[in-house]
Amino acid sequence: MIKQAIIPLAGQGTRLLPLTSVFPKELLPINGKPGIEYILDECIDAGINEFIFIISKKKEMIKKYFYSDELYKKIIKKKKDKRIIAEYKKILKYRKMIKFVYQNRPNGTGDAVLKTKKFIKDDYFLMLLPDDLIINKNCSKDMILVHNKFKTAVMASTKVNKKNVDRWGIYSVKSKINKNNFYIKDVVEKPSKNNSPSNNAIIGRYILPKKIFTKLINQKKGKGGEIHITDSIRRLILEGNEFIGHEFKGKYLDCGTMSGYLKSSNEMSKL
Secondary structure, eight states: OOOEEEEEOOOOOGGGTTGGGTSOGGGSEETTEEHHHHHHHHHHHTTOOEEEEEEOGGGHHHHHHTOOHHHHHHHHHHHOOHHHHHHHHHHHHHHTTEEEEEOOSOOOHHHHHHTTGGGOOSSEEEEEOTTEEEESSOHHHHHHHHHHHHOSEEEEEEEOOGGGGGGSEEEEEEEEEETTEEEEEEEEESOOGGGOSOSEEEEEEEEEETTHHHHHTTOOOOGGGOOOHHHHHHHHHHTTOOEEEEEOSSEEEEOSSHHHHHHHHHHHHTO
16 A cells, blocks of 8 residues: 655745745645645545655745644634634644655755655655646545556656647556556656657656665756656666556646646635
């Protein structure tokens, strides 16, 4: 069973400036609730009981969010506000499940995942990118069901506009398993429109094998001078390791841009 989830949170959030000049993007409210809590709730509902947050010293506010006991206790003692009491209990529940590790240089998602190596216990773990919300269906839960059936790595995917393939990791299909699941032949990080193998994009949810660390430890820097998790996944695939692309059934919201963040808040308010 998949019980651990890695969440990289050390990114600088430049696409959401000026909001992120003082505030971590993962704590920005989406319909009155910090974005990171949607990710936590999705995982807990899917059976995850341990989280590893990768943060930087510049994003200590994320850690502080889960350790503001003095403030909560002071307000609760004074007001006995039921909403505040419920919020504090929720924070305490989250906190028991979270470990923090640090990535102080922005060297990419692959480097962030490598920082968690000594904490991973089982053969597979879940990784989620907090910019990507998937609503109306628990994508992580569905992916875990696929993993349990086929005993292999799984990545969430959706078809994107061919004009925008350079925003994602894009994979080609080796064979179809069923309507929503495909064995992956190859994957490329942010290809150009003319060199893209398809328009099948990997979206912010991964069930990865522990052996990914054997590739990350010597992974060369890729596009943008960063270490990309996609490049290490590609090496595993080309060595014959199976990865499944899972076309999720929920609605994808990109919270990592200003327009996407505003749209996400509007969509969440309708639920």
